[in-house]
Amino acid sequence: MRRSIETPFHDWLVELRRFFHQHPELSYQEEKTAARIRSELAALRVPFESGIAETGVVARLRAPRPGPVVAFRADMDGLPLEEANDVPYRSLHPGRMHACGHDGHVTIALGVVRSLVECGWYREGAGEVIVIFQPAEEGGAGAKAMLETGCFDGDMVRAVFAGHMHPDLPVGEVAVAEEVSNAASDMLTLRIRGKGGHGAHPHNCVDPIVAAAQLVAQLQTIVSRELPPLENAVLTIGQFHAGTASNIIPEEAFLEGTLRTLDRERRSRIIERIREMLRGLEISHRVEAAFEVSHGYPVLRNDPALVKRTLEWARDVLGPEAVHVEPPRMGSEDFAYFAERWPAVLIRFGCHDPEEGYRAGLHSPHFDFDERVLDVGTILSTELILRALSD
Structure with a gap:
């Protein structure tokens, strides 16, 4: 890692991630995942709506003073794949696996919620943060389905962020595409x-x-x-x-x-x-x-002006050497539907152990990630949200 970054609640993040990893659920079947999300939000006393596009959950954190709206999205579904990893938190469900890092995405989003609740912004800041727990990214167009419910129709979102595991890079490094991110x-x-x-x-x-x-x-x-x-x-x-x-x-x-x-x-x-x-x-x-x-999914286009600011903010947090500009990737991503609605940036979180190096790619039965990325993703995403609120 370029910089040592850890949240005060690292063990909580790891426990959450391992729960989600052990219980992968396919598109529009994320009942247990959504129930655990609701339980954690209730424990943090954060208002939320559930059952959006079947299993989606939307948390809304409002600071005391009015201000802009910023959103963060995490996808929840797993893949129809038999896990090949021999780890204590291996999938408990034959033929289903979190092989694309969505277990980490959900965990980071919950980490963002907890960070915002425990920081000064929630007590004395301005604005609103919408945290979107989205079903059915893996072919089910869950982002489109959530938008079509109308639950976001009144939201004037200044910026929406999403993170995605990126096994090509070591944990502690991130990458962003300047405009076109995914095919x-x-x-x-x-x-x-x-x-x-x-x-x-x-x-x-x-x-x-x-x-x-x-x-x-x-x-x-x-x-x-x-x-x-x-x-x-x-x-x-x-x-x-x-x-x-x-x-x-x-x-x-x-x-x-x-x-x-x-x-x-x-x-x-x-x-x-x-x-x-x-x-x-x-x-x-x-x-x-x-x-x-x-x-299928449309081209995912990052907002160029928001990309420029995101790169600056990420370099402040992680160090200039840890932040990369990358070309588009040919995988598709239904975050594209949110990017068509609001200024958006997808951040790729490096997630392999720097000492072990690259082991397996996304959608591989051997895919896993260094759990320190949960801290990096939480801290960086929270900082991006706070800076977008005050920018």
Whole structure:
């Protein structure tokens, strides 16, 4: 760590995080997580609303004097993944795991609430802090669902912050993107229909597997050969299903994949090229092709002016050498919906042990983090909120 940073309630943070880690819950099923959040808020005597977008919780801390509004968001859901870590706080639920750090995000948010309650701002300051405990970030668009309930319609939020675990960096360091932080995501579904028959008589068939296999290889040329080298995009086919037996040519091949892009024009260009490739495939292989695009999360754009101030404030807290400006990442993040509503910044919290180095990435069954990041995230996030209130 660049600087030794610890809250007065480190053990409380660790106990909370380990509880959440042992009880991961999937999107819109975060009942036990929300119940523990409500219990902690009640113990701190902080007003809250619950049941927002099914399991969401919103805490509202109001100082004695009127002033601006600043928000902080934490996502709550886990992943459908079997944990491979042999640790005392291992997931108690087979096939479910906090592999993206959301257990830490919720803990840091509760740490922020406690810090604000125990500091002078809550007794004699000005303004309001909204702490958002959000369900269903992992594909369920929980941020969008919470906004659509109307519970924030009257809130004139000056700034909204969110933190995310970042295993590329050691604990004590953080990173922020200057503007575009995370890519937009789209799900691609493709069906290639041919004519089935006996595997020994391919001349009597139209083989959708051969056509689909060529398509998978051809799709990879869109990014590598049709986009300028300095433009970023990702096109991945993650599912390919066809056939029932070794000697049967099937009627259909099914493909599903993801497209990640950083702007609308690039996205539209890639989707149009896919459609053109499918038209060519139909001619060259005598198949019929169907193509559907399901829009996922939009591009997450940090507010440039807020980024500039956030970097200054973070350097004051952690030291200049511990604060990094990073390029966009191709993972998507539904905090983008809050960023479309209010000036926003996503902060990436370095979370690997500096002595052990990088061990595993997000969404890995081996993912874990150095729990000192709970203190760093709490202290830094609280300071960013207080400075945004008084800026």
